[in-house]
Amino acid sequence: MKNSDKFISGLVKNFKDKGFRLTAPRKAILDLLVNTNEHPSVEEICFDVHKSYPSIGITTVYRTLDLLVSWGLVHKFDFGEGKARYELIEHPKGIGHHHHLICTSCKKIINYTDFIDKEFNYIPKVETRLSKKYNFKIQNHLIEFYGVCDNCM
Amino acid sequence: MKNSDKFISGLVKNFKDKGFRLTAPRKAILDLLVNTNEHPSVEEICFDVHKSYPSIGITTVYRTLDLLVSWGLVHKFDFGEGKARYELIEHPKGIGHHHHLICTSCKKIINYTDFIDKEFNYIPKVETRLSKKYNFKIQNHLIEFYGVCDNCM
DNA sequence: ATTGTTAATGATAATCATTATCATTAAGGT
DNA sequence: ACCTTAATGATAATGATTATCATTAACAAT
Numbered sequence: 001m002k003n004s005d006k007f008i009s010g011l012v013k014n015f016k017d018k019g020f021r022l023t024a025p026r027k028a029i030l031d032l033l034v035n036t037n038e039h040p041s042v043e044e045i046c047f048d049v050h051k052s053y054p055s056i057g058i059t060t061v062y063r064t065l066d067l068l069v070s071w072g073l074v075h076k077f078d079f080g081e082g083k084a085r086y087e088l089i090e091h092p093k094g095i096g097h098h099h100h101l102i103c104t105s106c107k108k109i110i111n112y113t114d115f116i117d118k119e120f121n122y123i124p125k126v127e128t129r130l131s132k133k134y135n136f137k138i139q140n141h142l143i144e145f146y147g148v149c150d151n152c153m
Numbered sequence: 154m155k156n157s158d159k160f161i162s163g164l165v166k167n168f169k170d171k172g173f174r175l176t177a178p179r180k181a182i183l184d185l186l187v188n189t190n191e192h193p194s195v196e197e198i199c200f201d202v203h204k205s206y207p208s209i210g211i212t213t214v215y216r217t218l219d220l221l222v223s224w225g226l227v228h229k230f231d232f233g234e235g236k237a238r239y240e241l242i243e244h245p246k247g248i249g250h251h252h253h254l255i256c257t258s259c260k261k262i263i264n265y266t267d268f269i270d271k272e273f274n275y276i277p278k279v280e281t282r283l284s285k286k287y288n289f290k291i292q293n294h295l296i297e298f299y300g301v302c303d304n305c306m
Numbered sequence: 307a308t309t310g311t312t313a314a315t316g317a318t319a320a321t322c323a324t325t326a327t328c329a330t331t332a333a334g335g336t
Numbered sequence: 337a338c339c340t341t342a343a344t345g346a347t348a349a350t351g352a353t354t355a356t357c358a359t360t361a362a363c364a365a366t
Contacts, residue, residue: 021313021362042352057316062353070258072300078231082324083352101289105223110287122275130298134263136254138300145283147225147291174333174342195323210345215324235353236323308366315360321353331344336337 004034007090014071028053029064039077039085072139080107089140103149110149157187160243167224181206182217192230192238225292232262242293256302263302 011030015022028049032040040048042061049056065086068074077085079102101110127138164183168175181202185193193201195214202209218239221227230238232255254263280291 023314023362025315055316059316059318059354060314063314072257075299076233078233080229080231101283101287101291103289104225104292110289112283112287127298130254130265134254134265135303135306136256136263136298136300137306138254138298139257140299142295142297142299144295145280145289145291146228146293146295147284147289150288153288153290172342176333176343178344208345212325212345212347213343216343310365311363313360313362315358317358318356320355323352324350326349327347329344329346331342333342334340336339 007034007088011068011073014073018071020067025049025053025056025060026064028056029061033068033074033086033088034091039079039087041083041085043083045086075140075142077142079109099143099145101145101147101149103152104146105148105152108149108151160187160241164221164226167226171224173220178202178206178209178213179217181209182214186221186227186239186241187244192232192240194236194238196236198239228293228295230295233260252296252298254298254300254302256305257299258301258305261302261304 008027008030011034012022012027015026029045031052032045032048036048038044042058042065045065046056046058046061049061065074065076069076069086073089075087075089077087079085096113098111098113101112102108123141127141130136131138161180161183164187165175165180168179182198184205185198185201189201191197195211195218198218199209199211199214202214218227218229222229222239226242228240228242230240232238249266251264251266254265255261276294280294283289284291
């Protein structure tokens with residue numbers, strides 16, 4: 001069994017366990033999310049899914065993503081483009097968890113994944129503390145640094 | 154001289170130094186930003202500024218905020234409401250720098266400001282490292298934890 | 307396997323934040 | 337006081353997201 005199939009099974013299970021129906025458009029959307037390394041927008045997801053499931057409607061893409069986001073399985077990004085971008089939080093073969101440097105001038109986004117040890121230790125400790133204090137089940141985090149890039153200085 | 158006046162002077166200087174004109178609507182918007190503890194939306198800013206400067210147009214609010222964001226003086230937040238919210242990055246009397254816990258189910262936002270020592274040490278170290286590595290001048294950061302709150306569990 | 311219930315879909319229209327346009331106004335140097 | 341030109345604000349245009357609703361199809365019960 002491919003690694004990505006395992007992921008899809010897990011996602012599918014989520015739908016069933018929560019009493020939602022497992023439909024063809026939902027499967028097609030999940031399949032796309034598992035097989036991309038990007039942060040696709042709704043429009044891009046719709047365009048791509050259209051290849052395997054031509055009758056896909058954009059409304060369904062919005063609705064399916066909303067579900068996945070509310071279950072903490074997908075993260076919804078806003079990079080200031082006026083539209084959202086989406087990414088599976090646990091990704092079978094993606095670029096993996098990453099943080100961003102965002103240039104406030106030209107909007108360029110730099111992904112970085114080369115965390116130092118300090119960074120690995122920091123997050124779990126803070127998460128444990130906050131979870132307890134606020135009785136909040138943390139599923140994901142977003143760390144972004146804003147500033148001025150090379151070209152814009 | 155009031156603390157908030159000092160801040161406004163600094164902001165004003167920014168406009169002059171960069172060759173932008175210091176106009177009444179811009180002054181009114183700065184004044185509002187300095188005197189709020191909220192994360193106001195464009196609509197809210199427009200409404201409030203209208204009291205002191207009734208002819209304010211919403212376009213000017215957008216334009217002024219864009220300038221301040223591009224200079225790294227104001228942070229533009231997206232809390233998933235379909236509209237942006239804004240806050241002065243260095244605030245004379247605000248709630249101060251804070252991070253967020255965001256419930257992906259009901260969208261509730263919890264601010265927390267009680268950082269532990271580890272958290273104080275972590276950020277500057279990472280910023281120094283990233284600044285050097287990517288030749289990027291960091292002005293601000295955003296740390297958000299996503300999950301499920303008390304009520305939604 | 308067939309049926310019945312009802313959630314899910316997708317075309318379309320509606321909404322709403324943001325951006326573009328452009329004639330008019332006013333900042334700030336001369 | 338005048339001039340140049342950036343800034344303004346009313347309005348229209350755009351574009352992402354959401355609401356509506358008749359139709360379709362999942363899947364539990366038979």
